[in-house]
Amino acid sequence: MDRSTFNQFRRIAYDRCGIALSEGKEALLCARLGKRMRALGIRDPRAYLRHLTSDRSGQEAVHFVDAISTNVTHFFREPEHFRFARDAFAKWLNEGQQRFRFWSAACSSGEEPYSLAMTLLEAMNGQTVDLKILATDISTRVLAQCRDGVYEKGKLKDVPAPLRERYFQPLGKGPEAAFRVDGAVKDLLVIKRLNLATPPFAMRGPLDIIFCRNVMIYFDTEARKRLLDEMHRLLKPGGCLMVGHAESLAGMMSDFKALKPSIYVKQEGERSLAEPTARRRWPPCHRVVRGEAESATANSQGVLQSPGAFPG
Numbered sequence: 001m002d003r004s005t006f007n008q009f010r011r012i013a014y015d016r017c018g019i020a021l022s023e024g025k026e027a028l029l030c031a032r033l034g035k036r037m038r039a040l041g042i043r044d045p046r047a048y049l050r051h052l053t054s055d056r057s058g059q060e061a062v063h064f065v066d067a068i069s070t071n072v073t074h075f076f077r078e079p080e081h082f083r084f085a086r087d088a089f090a091k092w093l094n095e096g097q098q099r100f101r102f103w104s105a106a107c108s109s110g111e112e113p114y115s116l117a118m119t120l121l122e123a124m125n126g127q128t129v130d131l132k133i134l135a136t137d138i139s140t141r142v143l144a145q146c147r148d149g150v151y152e153k154g155k156l157k158d159v160p161a162p163l164r165e166r167y168f169q170p171l172g173k174g175p176e177a178a179f180r181v182d183g184a185v186k187d188l189l190v191i192k193r194l195n196l197a198t199p200p201f202a203m204r205g206p207l208d209i210i211f212c213r214n215v216m217i218y219f220d221t222e223a224r225k226r227l228l229d230e231m232h233r234l235l236k237p238g239g240c241l242m243v244g245h246a247e248s249l250a251g252m253m254s255d256f257k258a259l260k261p262s263i264y265v266k267q268e269g270e271r272s273l274a275e276p277t278a279r280r281r282w283p284p285c286h287r288v289v290r291g292e293a294e295s296a297t298a299n300s301q302g303v304l305q306s307p308g309a310f311p312g
């Protein structure tokens with residue numbers, strides 16, 4: 001792939017999803033786009049670039065984002081976060097809180113929000129509370145897997161045996177049978193497409209805990225700061241943000257208090273703002289179009305659009 005073509009793809013990746021492809025990654029990009037190009041019968045990256053930029057429907061951009069995003073995840077990844085969420089949830093329950101809203105902000109194929117759902121169901125211990133977990137990602141491909149909630153046996157290796165037995169049903173009888181996540185776990189999830197690079201989001205908050213793990217690593221400083229600002233707005237005072245252990249956010253978390261490495265809290269004394277006040281500070285390409293933000297329902301791709309669509 002020539003340099004100019006690579007730079008144009010880089011620009012699109014950044015504008016569309018905040019992903020900053022670093023210099024010298026032409027071969028990686030070619031490999032990622034290969035499957036999509038083959039599906040279209042296109043051999044030359046320049047021809048694919050023309051196809052992408054001339055598609056007014058926006059559908060090819062969805063395929064492009066699907067192709068370039070890294071979706072690695074697994075159940076109970078970075079388990080400390082789930083233990084922390086369980087303890088915070090139990091404490092808030094004890095204090096009489098009845099309504100809980102969590103957000104898995106780059107949920108990939110669902111392992112993260114389903115791990116959280118199982119953790120919270122266990123902590124509820126049969127109590128009835130108003131609990132929802134918003135699960136969002138930019139990639140339609142992984143969101144479809146998240147909605148299916150079907151996983152090969154090998155993917156369940158990090159799920160503790162009692163949870164595996166309680167919350168998964170085998171599909172078939174053989175040793176290689178896949179497993180489907182139980183309806184009670186699934187029902188806790190609200191699954192939507194959302195681009196983290198384009199805050200403010202059509203959400204009202206307040207949220208109790210946000211998992212935003214292993215995604216900001218692909219963003220540049222500007223995009224990370226905008227996202228952190230927005231997540232701070234959406235959290236309740238005392239609410240927590242979990243980021244990936246490998247993510248370096250040094251110097252960007254001034255609005256949060258660090259509780260532990262990769263766990264941050266919004267200070268108790270701070271107000272949870274009802275409206276996204278930072279909207280006017282951000283460049284135009286990151287604004288939500290008024291008509292979009294005010295539409296009453298999610299669109300056909302399940303894109304989170306309406307203000308207050310979550311929490312419901």
Ligand SMILES: C[S@@+](CC[C@H](N)C(=O)[O-])C[C@H]1O[C@@H](n2cnc3c(N)ncnc32)[C@H](O)[C@@H]1O
Nearest residue numbers: 017069073106108138139195196197213214215
């Ligand atoms: C490496 S996975 C992390 C999954 C999970 N959070 C975890 O830690 O296991 C990164 C996810 O971020 C998603 N992603 C990348 N850019 C995004 C964006 N601009 N908005 C929303 N999701 C994005 C990718 O599609 C991918 O599913």
